[in-house]
Amino acid sequence: MLKVKVTLFGSLREQAGHAELDVELEDEAKVVDAIAAVGFEDRVDIWVLVNGTRAGRDTRLSNGAELTFFQPVGGG
16 A cells, blocks of 8 residues: 545645545555545546646556646636
């Protein structure tokens, strides 16, 4: 098992009801597994940073990783 910290911003924070979560995942877990563990469907409008760097859905996670979930903002 590995543990990661997830920080949520914007409407994702409101949907989850938390700003931060500690999540336990199976060894060899990927970003997509963390998205599911928080309770979200894998949607293209959820962007994820792993330790401050944008990560793809297939990025493997390590114990103690810090994930940030947010949605892109548009406007003009």
